[in-house]
Amino acid sequence: MKAGSNLEKVLAAGHFAVTAECGPPRGADxxxxxxxxxxxxxxxxxxxxxxxxxxxxxxxxxxxxxxxxEMGIEPLLQMVVRDRNRIALQSDLLGASALGVRNMLCxxxxxxxxxxxxxxxxxFDIDSMQLIxxxxxxxxxxxxxxxxKLDGAPKFFIGxxxxxxxxxxxxxVPRLKMKMMAGADFVQTQCIxxxxxxxxxxxDAKRQGLHEKVKILAGVTPLKSxxxxxFMKKMVAGMDIPDAVIKRIADEPKEKQSAKGIEMCIEQIQxxxxxxxxxxxxxxxxxxxxxLQEIVGGAGLLPRPVVD
Amino acid sequence: xxxxxxxxxxTLLLEAxxxxxxxxxxxxxxxxDCHYLSGNIRARARVARVSGILESIRIGGDxxxxxxxxxxEGAKFAxxxxxFVEQIRELGPSSINVxxxxxx
Amino acid sequence: MxxxxxxxxxxxxxxxxxxxRIVVAGCYGCVTVCRVGGEKEVQVxxxxxxxARETAGKKIxxxxxxxxxxxxxxxxxxxxxxxxxxxxxxxxxxxxxxxxLAEKYTTTPLLPGINTGFLGVTERQGEWAERCQxxxxxxxxxxxxxxxxxxxxxxxxxxxxxxxxxxxxxxxKDTPCGWQLIIDRLKSLDQMDNYTKLKPYKGWNTSRDGGxxxxxxxxxx
Numbered sequence: 001m002k003a004g005s006n007l008e009k010v011l012a013a014g015h016f017a018v019t020a021e022c023g024p025p026r027g028a029d030x031x032x033x034x035x036x037x038x039x040x041x042x043x044x045x046x047x048x049x050x051x052x053x054x055x056x057x058x059x060x061x062x063x064x065x066x067x068x069x070e071m072g073i074e075p076l077l078q079m080v081v082r083d084r085n086r087i088a089l090q091s092d093l094l095g096a097s098a099l100g101v102r103n104m105l106c107x108x109x110x111x112x113x114x115x116x117x118x119x120x121x122x123x124f125d126i127d128s129m130q131l132i133x134x135x136x137x138x139x140x141x142x143x144x145x146x147x148x149k150l151d152g153a154p155k156f157f158i159g160x161x162x163x164x165x166x167x168x169x170x171x172x173v174p175r176l177k178m179k180m181m182a183g184a185d186f187v188q189t190q191c192i193x194x195x196x197x198x199x200x201x202x203x204d205a206k207r208q209g210l211h212e213k214v215k216i217l218a219g220v221t222p223l224k225s226x227x228x229x230x231f232m233k234k235m236v237a238g239m240d241i242p243d244a245v246i247k248r249i250a251d252e253p254k255e256k257q258s259a260k261g262i263e264m265c266i267e268q269i270q271x272x273x274x275x276x277x278x279x280x281x282x283x284x285x286x287x288x289x290x291x292l293q294e295i296v297g298g299a300g301l302l303p304r305p306v307v308d
Numbered sequence: 309x310x311x312x313x314x315x316x317x318x319t320l321l322l323e324a325x326x327x328x329x330x331x332x333x334x335x336x337x338x339x340x341d342c343h344y345l346s347g348n349i350r351a352r353a354r355v356a357r358v359s360g361i362l363e364s365i366r367i368g369g370d371x372x373x374x375x376x377x378x379x380x381e382g383a384k385f386a387x388x389x390x391x392f393v394e395q396i397r398e399l400g401p402s403s404i405n406v407x408x409x410x411x412x
Numbered sequence: 413m414x415x416x417x418x419x420x421x422x423x424x425x426x427x428x429x430x431x432x433r434i435v436v437a438g439c440y441g442c443v444t445v446c447r448v449g450g451e452k453e454v455q456v457x458x459x460x461x462x463x464a465r466e467t468a469g470k471k472i473x474x475x476x477x478x479x480x481x482x483x484x485x486x487x488x489x490x491x492x493x494x495x496x497x498x499x500x501x502x503x504x505x506x507x508x509x510x511x512x513l514a515e516k517y518t519t520t521p522l523l524p525g526i527n528t529g530f531l532g533v534t535e536r537q538g539e540w541a542e543r544c545q546x547x548x549x550x551x552x553x554x555x556x557x558x559x560x561x562x563x564x565x566x567x568x569x570x571x572x573x574x575x576x577x578x579x580x581x582x583x584x585k586d587t588p589c590g591w592q593l594i595i596d597r598l599k600s601l602d603q604m605d606n607y608t609k610l611k612p613y614k615g616w617n618t619s620r621d622g623g624x625x626x627x628x629x630x631x632x633x
Contacts, residue, residue: 108573114582127569130570167578168595175570177608237576238576361421361456403467404467410469411469
């Protein structure tokens with residue numbers, strides 16, 4: 001065991017893992033986290049807490065993780081390299097580990113122009129690839145990147161994000177390999193709507209045996225409406241939503257679209273469950289956490305396994 | 309001696325206003341007919357820049373205009389001049405002339 | 413070259429408001445090439461200031477000069493014969509030049525007429541683009557001659573990130589994805605194994621992050 005986290009144990013035992021996401025609030029009110037967390041509890045093996053997603057300031061990921069932990073949910077710390085230099089990254093990692101966080105996701109972070117503070121300084125001292133390497137070095141060698149010994153190595157099951165739908169496509173699998181070699185234990189993919197393209201990506205990865213070296217959790221996001229689908233297709237960089245998918249939900253009358261979206265999501269998870277090489281699913285029901293139980297349950301993934 | 313409007317620098321145009329001009333016409337060949345190929349195109353860009361400057365310091369961007377015609381279009385020339393003079397008359401003296409009058 | 417953009421005229425008028433005798437100083441170096449601070453720009457700016465000030469009833473007297481460069485002591489020494497006859501110098505050279513003038517003429521207020529931009533190239537007349545951040549540790553030989561620090565909005569060394577779409581950076585359609593450019597170039601040079609190598613963490617101490625920099629060439633002193 002590298003960190004002994006629940007997610008790690010569930011995957012090691014061969015179960016199909018389930019993770020979800022909790023976006024911390026735009027303020028200091030912990031109740032908002034607790035309300036969202038209540039929908040997550042019991043439905044996941046670990047829950048991601050995002051880190052100032054889209055460069056919009058939110059309560060810190062570490063704080064969100066602690067609030068989840070208090071409720072008995074296993075947290076997954078997301079850490080972007082956009083806002084902190086290597087000194088702060090190391091420090092926050094050590095702190096999070098000391099507080100009992102055992103999963104983390106290493107990310108670049110959206111450019112600050114997308115948030116409320118486009119005038120903020122661009123940090124990016126090290127990139128997400130180097131962050132993976134740094135966490136691995138600290139965990140497995142018990143040293144700082146500077147070479148000095150750590151008074152207690154941090155314990156993390158290390159993850160990263162991959163986007164099979166970003167350009168250029170031909171380097172997406174090589175990038176997965178690079179992240180594995182840098183030290184990633186698992187990856188969560190960007191949410192998938194284009195299953196055909198995803199299968200091409202997966203086949204490429206399997207040909208190189210990458211699915212055995214790093215656990216792939218496929219990302220899904222249930223569509224609330226045709227409007228949401230069209231918006232995401234137009235406005236979100238790196239999002240690939242085929243017209244056929246949009247049509248399926250758009251063909252429903254407005255009041256039936258959200259139910260259709262859930263149905264499509266469940267179907268998708270069931271298909272992913274059967275695919276060799278997919279170790280689990282990452283359900284990003286953004287601002288729709290109350291549907292998590294229905295989705296995970298509907299896909300036959302409840303109750304979540306308890307592994308020692 | 310100006311062989312082509314392309315020879316006109318922005319400095320020259322601004323100097324005219326400093327020397328008391330209420331309006332400046334820049335008259336060049338028809339576009340596509342420039343003897344020096346694109347001199348009148350350069351002039352157009354320079355006139356536009358000076359117009360922008362005059363607007364930004366509140367003298368008024370419409371006190372400078374570029375016109376295009378061929379050497380043989382005498383009647384058109386007269387028409388343009390009359391039009392522009394009328395335009396400037398309506399605008400009145402440029403603010404720098406007003407300031408100089410007040411200072412005197 | 414070092415590039416820059418003119419400050420808005422309102423801002424310059426506010427800066428020169430307390431003065432009625434100033435020098436407007438340009439530079440025949442970089443700022444001439446990017447058409448923001450050369451001889452012509454000195455003349456246009458001076459005319460503009462005279463027109464604006466006289467219109468407001470507050471005439472201004474301007475000495476128009478253009479120096480060979482404002483970053484070498486011998487050239488800025490040439491101003492000594494007249495600079496003290498004026499109340500301020502409005503320089504439209506780059507920030508380095510403006511500061512150097514200020515260092516030499518310590519009793520003369522130095523006003524910046526441009527916003528200095530970046531180290532860049534003329535992609536076409538009227539369009540200049542950033543190419544170099546002066547990080548002090550050049551790796552262009554490893555990235556096909558394209559700088560990841562400058563051309564990637566996140567200065568990634570293992571890009572592109574997930575926001576790269578059709579060769580564009582997520583910050584905007586006008587910004588090419590630096591890593592797409594690097595990959596295309598590495599492919600044409602048959603150097604794609606440079607792409608997959610894990611690179612050491614960047615040492616930012618050779619850039620301005622390590623403190624204001626200085627080059628001392630003992631062999632030249």
